[in-house]
Amino acid sequence: MGSTKPSKFGNLLLSTIGPLDCALTGTAILNSPTFNKGSAFTPSERRDFNLTGLLPANEQSLEHQVERAYQQYLSRSDDLAKNTFLTSLKDQNEVLYFKLLLTHLKEMFSVVYTPTEGDAIQNYSRLFRRPEGCFLDINHPENVEQDLALWGGPDDVDYICVTDGEEILGIGDQGVGGILISGAKLTLASLCAGVHPNRTLPVVIDCGTDNQDLHNDELYLGLHQNRVRGKQYDEFIQTFVEAARKLFPRAYIHFEDFGLRNARRLLELYRPKIACFNDDVQGTGCVTLAAIMAALHASGQKLSNSRMIIFGAGSAGVGIADQVRDAIAAEMNISHEKASQQIWLIDKPGLLTSKIDVSDAQKMYVKDASEWSDNASLLSVVKQVNPNILIGTSTVPGAFTEEIVKAMHENCPRPIIFPLSNPTRLHEAKPADLLRWTNGQALVATGSPFDPVTGPWGKDGKDITIEIAECNNSVVFPGIGLGCILSRAKLLTDRMLVAAVQGVASLSPTLKDPTATLLPDVEEVRTVSVQVAKSVIQAAVEEGVATEKDIPSDEHDLEEWIREQMWNPEYRPLRLVKMEDATRAAKGELGKAMPGL
């Protein structure tokens, strides 16, 4: 049953074809999500692994199992119940879980990710059944190394996703429930980019919570204390990073949903030293720039003439500003300072001017206070600046009002408007409204998925349907991670991020058809990830940060080399090994059982 496709490159470390060593038998194997095949165990496997009598007689294919699981999924009454069903399926049979998701990708993406995963996180302490990652307690730095060591040895982990739960998916401080965002991002890394699920490690750093509702909930599973900040926090993060580097020297570290005070600070501290990535800052910046490039292409506008307003100048907003600023600077061959003059940041106090106390990250975008009234509102800035790009990363629903959008449209025939805040209810505007207010002319992308919008904006007033691109960092982070893992990059450089943007932008449907959606559809995620990984690897080689020796230089070979190392949800034949001869992986002893490499 496992893939029989011959390998062009021989035994690549991460290829997952051929038999899998397993020392578990009987109910132990049925209880292992890595080895379990349920009704798909073959007659000989049933004999060899003591499964006869534990399973009904009829051997079923993976496709049959997908069909059965899908029927069960459909019977769940709402999205949160569907999410819970999928979580327990993942605990039972990982291959089936990922195969089901890949088979119904479009339908299920929003159930395992934003917005429904946000609901699951908010209900974490109520829905909890079993742990699915590594929990690190800020009060016990002395345990960090031993807690991480449960997850394997130096060659066992490729990708760590870590959060401290402070700023989750637009729903704020969720404390220890943040473990689910680490898990969800890693699910997407496997689903979209074929990162081996058993070589990933979700981590939550429980440093308390400032969410009073969680303190008041006696079922809350995390530390009932306020967030630790300052020196103790920084030292704990340092302890975590050092232990992770020591135990898993090849692992790439993805920071997710840290609070505004820490996200960029930690990124800037660790970026020059290790291969790490902040998805909210860099991932969002990359995917948004790719969508902007596509929108400019569709409307015949130029980046060099663009004027962009960002509403909500936090981790995501400033991450986008930086990525766009760098692209303007590169295109026009001007300094970052000069390019930043084309970008206006608005936050709670209004336009960020020299009168306002701003963070280091925001400093470059500050405008001269003498040229602006105090606390200039979004509407007044739109009127004064005449932007062609408006981005929302504020979590303020409805902030892009009809008046603001119409004011923008007055001076810009094809306004580019991206309400990116998640979850769906927090978007700065609904796509249908944006299109209605601009007579179908707005170029729209959103942070969470939205249905297509139909309106009388075709030739002679005919109805046309406009697809809404989902501009979410999920388009790009899996491929960036895959590229870093496969090239064993020492660092993730700016040039590698630019390459990732180009990788996504090259696949925008808008390039072929200016009326098409701005970003590739979710169904294309694997193709997108291969393209992104390829671009990232090539840039890593050029930058001299790739430590993998055997990266093919030929473009086609490189693509095949990448694909061969992507994990696919297919059952591999199992080979029984004796417990005394088995690796820790084959014994299923690690935090997650490892693949039989």
Ligand SMILES: NC(=O)C1=CN([C@@H]2O[C@H](COP(=O)(O)OP(=O)(O)OC[C@H]3O[C@@H](n4cnc5c(N)ncnc54)[C@H](O)[C@@H]3O)[C@@H](O)[C@H]2O)C=CC1
């Ligand atoms: N589509 C995507 O790929 C991504 C979307 N996001 C979404 O973007 C939003 C922001 O996320 P982060 O940047 O991580 O959070 P953050 O907390 O770092 O930033 C939010 C910013 O909005 C500002 N803000 C709040 N109320 C405001 C108001 N009334 N007027 C102007 N500014 C206001 C805050 O002061 C803060 O600076 C969230 O909804 C998040 O889910 C974040 C990352 C990726």
Ligand SMILES: CC(=O)C(=O)O
């Ligand atoms: C998409 C994402 O990373 C966020 O909303 O935080």
Ligand SMILES: [Mg+2]
């Ligand atoms: Mg995030």
